[in-house]
Amino acid sequence: MIEHIHSLQQELIESHNRQADHENTIRECKIRISELEAANKRLREHEPFEGVAGLQEELISVKMREAESNLAVKEMRQRLAELEQHWAKYVHMRTFEPNVTTAESNEAASNDSTNSTSLSVNSARARLAKITASFIGGSSDGDDGCVTIRELEDQLMGVRIKEVDNLAELKEMRQKVRLIKK
Numbered sequence: 001m002i003e004h005i006h007s008l009q010q011e012l013i014e015s016h017n018r019q020a021d022h023e024n025t026i027r028e029c030k031i032r033i034s035e036l037e038a039a040n041k042r043l044r045e046h047e048p049f050e051g052v053a054g055l056q057e058e059l060i061s062v063k064m065r066e067a068e069s070n071l072a073v074k075e076m077r078q079r080l081a082e083l084e085q086h087w088a089k090y091v092h093m094r095t096f097e098p099n100v101t102t103a104e105s106n107e108a109a110s111n112d113s114t115n116s117t118s119l120s121v122n123s124a125r126a127r128l129a130k131i132t133a134s135f136i137g138g139s140s141d142g143d144d145g146c147v148t149i150r151e152l153e154d155q156l157m158g159v160r161i162k163e164v165d166n167l168a169e170l171k172e173m174r175q176k177v178r179l180i181k182k
Contacts, residue, residue, distance in 0.1 A: 059180045066173040069166055076163040082158045
């Protein structure tokens with residue numbers, strides 16, 4: 001009988017231990033539930049940045065930057081074409097008509113009744129004549145406004161570098177757009 005009492009006492013102690021363990025588990029679960037409810041409430045109040053609206057805004061901004069890059073690339077290509085055209089004219093004038101160019105520039109300087117467009121064309125011819133004269137070794141009057149071959153080459157190289165940079169940026173933007181669309 002004493003053994004039976006001891007076994008009952010042992011079972012009672014084990015039962016109290018299990019009850020205490022269960023109460024601790026219940027307390028921990030209640031704390032976890034309250035934390036999850038608070039987190040859920042925060043998420044409902046504030047949409048996450050990765051939400052659909054945020055992604056759509058980012059997509060719109062990326063497309064805007066892509067359009068700006070496309071426009072910049074077009075402008076750079078136009079500028080490059082203009083510089084190459086000026087260079088080709090210069091080379092042509094240098095090789096075929098060096099004396100005619102200087103005569104035309106002198107006539108343009110003496111003629112005051114021409115309009116502004118012809119003045120700009122003649123001043124460009126005068127600058128090219130100065131470049132030709134300095135390249136060939138002749139003297140030119142006032143090298144202040146003269147564009148040298150080196151400056152033209154530098155401008156051309158700068159435009160090409162900008163074009164490459166803009167193309168690289170455009171490719172990055174397109175890749176970002178593809179990633180966002182997925």
